[in-house]
Amino acid sequence: MNDKSNERATWLREDAERLVRLRHDPDAVPAIMLQLLAQKMGPFDYLTTKREVQAFVVSGELAEATDLLVRAAERREMERQRETQRHQQKIRP
Numbered sequence: 001m002n003d004k005s006n007e008r009a010t011w012l013r014e015d016a017e018r019l020v021r022l023r024h025d026p027d028a029v030p031a032i033m034l035q036l037l038a039q040k041m042g043p044f045d046y047l048t049t050k051r052e053v054q055a056f057v058v059s060g061e062l063a064e065a066t067d068l069l070v071r072a073a074e075r076r077e078m079e080r081q082r083e084t085q086r087h088q089q090k091i092r093p
Contacts (some may be wrong), residue, residue, distance in 0.1 A: 012069060015065075016062055016066040019032055019056070019068065020060055020065050023056065029053050032053045033053055037076055040080075042075075042082065045078070045079065048075075056068055
């Protein structure tokens with residue numbers, strides 16, 4: 001494993017552990033949604049992520065937290081790509 005992979009694995013583990021701790025907060029769902037930067041997702045992805053977070057708050061498994069982080073990053077990237085495409089379509093006559 002190279003340094004970049006080790007760094008990403010460490011980041012992912014630390015963030016997943018943070019989500020597990022956050023689930024005990026009385027406002028766990030909004031706090032976790034904020035950590036996942038869900039506001040940068042499209043509306044459908046936001047709602048899907050919110051349902052996943054609600055399920056995670058009940059289970060609280062570390063593996064589920066890791067999966068949640070990965071899927072949230074993928075959804076934010078997809079929204080960024082969609083925004084780029086929309087912007088390019090506006091520029092073209």
